[in-house]
Amino acid sequence: MHRHSNVVAKLAPGFERLPLADAECYYWPHFLDSVQADRLLTELIDTLKWQQDNIRMFGRSVAIPRLQAWYGDKGCSYTYSGLQMKPHAWDPLLKDIKAQVEHHCHQQFNAVLANLYRHGQDSMGWHCDNEPELGTKPILASVTLGAERRFCLRHKGDKSHNFELCLQHGSLLLMAGATQQHWLHSIPKKKGLQAPRINLTFRQVLVEKSS
Numbered sequence: 001m002h003r004h005s006n007v008v009a010k011l012a013p014g015f016e017r018l019p020l021a022d023a024e025c026y027y028w029p030h031f032l033d034s035v036q037a038d039r040l041l042t043e044l045i046d047t048l049k050w051q052q053d054n055i056r057m058f059g060r061s062v063a064i065p066r067l068q069a070w071y072g073d074k075g076c077s078y079t080y081s082g083l084q085m086k087p088h089a090w091d092p093l094l095k096d097i098k099a100q101v102e103h104h105c106h107q108q109f110n111a112v113l114a115n116l117y118r119h120g121q122d123s124m125g126w127h128c129d130n131e132p133e134l135g136t137k138p139i140l141a142s143v144t145l146g147a148e149r150r151f152c153l154r155h156k157g158d159k160s161h162n163f164e165l166c167l168q169h170g171s172l173l174l175m176a177g178a179t180q181q182h183w184l185h186s187i188p189k190k191k192g193l194q195a196p197r198i199n200l201t202f203r204q205v206l207v208e209k210s211s
Ligand SMILES: O=C(O)CCC(=O)C(=O)O
Pocket: 113, 115, 124, 129, 142, 151, 167, 185, 187, 199, 201
């Protein structure tokens, strides 16, 4: 193990590394041009199979504050907070973006979680993406479309150690290395915001041999 080497060795020049200890995160603000980003936002809002999911919290069923949709290769099921998601077959638009992301990140992905934040009251709480299906040191590529929202990061060991950035329309954020091991992330609510935002997190899910 080369402790200080980067997991993501070859990256397109548009990426800039975020100044985070114990993490490997890269941000590309203008990954998609604004024409493509505008078109994708409108089309994905209309065409993806958005659903309102509930999770169990303290023994009660609670509606999560956003809509979501899970797409991927056959067998790429995903479980989080007791919610098992079976993938929809790839949508052509998602497949296109996936190819673009893979090309620039030199990584392969077999599934994507699409989140629709309908307005500023939709959000995502503090979490890390460390589900067993993702393996150790998962690489996640996150494309943002629509309204700008704060993406907050907090170190698990030292809570005073935090960082945030504003994820722009058409941007790409890559999380790799030990990021999920050492950091939590969240999308807080934004007062007064009416405009929607879509986030697509491409993931490589380990497929069970038996499935
Ligand atoms: O909406 C975002 O930018 C974050 C989404 C996220 O963290 C996730 O889907 O796990």
